Amino acid sequence: xxxxxxxxxxxxxxxxxxxxxxxxxxxxxxxxxxxxxxxxxxxxxxxxxxxxxxxxxxxxxxxxxxxxxxxxxxxxxxxxxxxxxxxxxxxxxxxxxxxxxxxxxxxxxxxxxxxxxxxxxxxxxxxxxxxxxxxxxxxxxxxxxxxxxxxxxxxxxxxxxxxxxxxxxxxxxxxxxxxxxxxxxxxxxxxxxxxxxxxxxxxxxxxxxxxxxxxxxxxxxxxxxxxxxxxxxxxxxxxxxxxxxxxxxxxxxxxxxxxxxxxxxxxxxxxxxxxxxxxxxxxxxxxxxxxxxxxxxxxxxxxxxxxxxxxxxxxxxxxxxxxxxxxxxxxxxxxxxx
Ligand code: KG4
Ligand code: ZN
Numbered sequence: 178x179x180x181x182x183x184x185x186x187x188x189x190x191x192x193x194x195x196x197x198x199x200x201x202x203x204x205x206x207x208x209x210x211x212x213x214x215x216x217x218x219x220x221x222x223x224x225x226x227x228x229x230x231x232x233x234x235x236x237x238x239x240x241x242x243x244x245x246x247x248x249x250x251x252x253x254x255x256x257x258x259x260x261x262x263x264x265x266x267x268x269x270x271x272x273x274x275x276x277x278x279x280x281x282x283x284x285x286x287x288x289x290x291x292x293x294x295x296x297x298x299x300x301x302x303x304x305x306x307x308x309x310x311x312x313x314x315x316x317x318x319x320x321x322x323x324x325x326x327x328x329x330x331x332x333x334x335x336x337x338x339x340x341x342x343x344x345x346x347x348x349x350x351x352x353x354x355x356x357x358x359x360x361x362x363x364x365x366x367x368x369x370x371x372x373x374x375x376x377x378x379x380x381x382x383x384x385x386x387x388x389x390x391x392x393x394x395x396x397x398x399x400x401x402x403x404x405x406x407x408x409x410x411x412x413x414x415x416x417x418x419x420x421x422x423x424x425x426x427x428x429x430x431x432x433x434x435x436x437x438x439x440x441x442x443x444x445x446x447x448x449x450x451x452x453x454x455x456x457x458x459x460x461x462x463x464x465x466x467x468x469x470x471x472x473x474x475x476x477x478x479x480x481x482x483x484x485x486x487x488x489x490x491x492x493x494x495x496x497x498x499x500x501x502x503x504x505x506x507x508x509x510x511x512x513x514x515x
Contacts (some may be wrong), residue, residue, distance in 0.1 A: 181496050183255035184238070184487070185489025189262025189290050190269030190317060191221045193233035195241040196486025198251075198493040205244035206479065206486040214357050220348070226476045227265030234273045241485065247475040251283055251347050253500070256492025257296035258514030259287035263318075267509040275505055284502030288491045289513055290483075292332065294449045295324055296494065297480040309474075310335075310443045312434045314458070315450035315482070316344035316359070319430075321390045321437055322515070324447075328494045332515045335437050336390025339382075343426055343452045346394035350401040350422055358379035367453055370418030373457070377406055378425040380432075386514075397425060420457075422424050427457040431465050437470050447474045453481045 179199035187194035191212050197205040211229030215221045225254060257274035273285075278285035294313050299305055311322040319342045323333035341349070344361050351360025356367055361489065378400050381393040401422055405413055430452075438446055446460055455474050466473040480486060 181257055182247065182251055183254045183489045183492040184252045185288070185485045185487070185492050186234070186238070186255065186257045186270045186274045187293065187483055187485045187488045188230040188234070188266050189258045190266060190483055191215060191226050191229070192483040193230045193237050194483060194485030194488070196239040196484060196489040197241050197245045197247065198300065198486060198489035201299060201304070201493060202377070202498070203486055206484060207237040207240035207244065208479070208484050209237050210331045212359065219352060221263070221267055222472045223263045226263055227269055230266055230269035232322040234269065235484070246288065247293055249277070249281065252277070252283060254284045254286060254492055254496050256286040256288050256486050256488050258290045258293060258494070259366055259507065260510035261290055263509060264509060264511040267306050267511060268318055268452045271509055277340065279505060282495045285412035285488065285505065285507065286492045286495045286500070287503040287507050289515065291320065291322070291515060292491050293487035295322065295332070295447065296490035297484070298447050300480060300486055300490050301476040302305070302474050305447065306445045308441065308443050309445040309447055310434060310437045310441065311447045311449065312430060314343045314430060314448070314452035316348060317342055317394045318450060319343045319394070321433060321442070323437070323441055327491070328500060334515050335389060336433070338390065338392040338394060338496070340393050341398065343392070343394055343430060344450070345451070346398055346426065349398045353402050353405050354413065354418055356415070361452060361455060364423060367415050367419035368423045368457065368458060369416070371416030371418070373420040373424035375417035376421035378421050380425060380429050383429060383432065388438070390433055391430065392433065394426070397422065423457040426455060427461040430458060431461045434462070435465050435469055435471065438469070444470070445472045445474060449476060449481050452480045454478050
């Protein structure tokens, strides 16, 4: 018999995602983003995000079904992000998922957003080896995880940022440099042709006494602002600043991720999240993994950023493992621990 078909819904931040997965296979993947509506505010506005999800949810579910050539009645289970994330945004996705599960008479599964990010890679590269180290770097997270069996074992949180997320650092520095929002892609573009050694930006929390897996990026933002200030009225060498900032972020991220692989005897590193798109982060990760004999897995960009397919991927693993579905009363957990 054909495998069960799982619809996944994601709405924790500014992306409304619907994805369809069956037996580890990606059948459909549709995303709508409200990023443009937040751009003039320089960051995601929770109220605007929640409303945008309300508008986008039905169309993205419809689009996913069309892509897969399926009807709603073909869905065997619904998986939805319950947290962490923006509470109003999460509520919209959960209400939609509950409605569908109830109307279709199929089980509902609540999914942790970070588990979704981890599972995204399985849709492209197959099952994850046990164990693996996962670096999640986006506008909302900077986490280093030790992952065993995604649905049976707890995910071990090795470290996190103590202040800003890496993507947030790019976004804030881009503003200081006069680059558009979101800042990550803008910094990446501006860095082409820049000298990564032009500015000696700090490498926060990399001292011998520092937590080897904790990150800090707010100091980098301040250092970048100081550097910009020092130029006064003279034109800012943005390419050099961007290349140097990118180098500092990529250096710290990859150094810590590889240290975790070495300490836990892990031979596979998975990098996901919007910042995995950064050309320097990718290049340095490839270089350092190759040197250390570690296999690097980075899913394609559309699966790296927030999406519904990654939630469906976890739902599919839960279904196949015989996990207990969530009751219809299940609630969101905006600050869900792992
Ligand atoms: O995963 P994502 O789409 O959303 C969440 O934050 O969950 O990640 C968005 C973040 C933004 O901060 C954006 O500036 C950053 O990823 N980003 C990049 C690049 N592309 C996106 N940062 C650096 N270089 C890039 N090429
Ligand atoms: Zn995310």
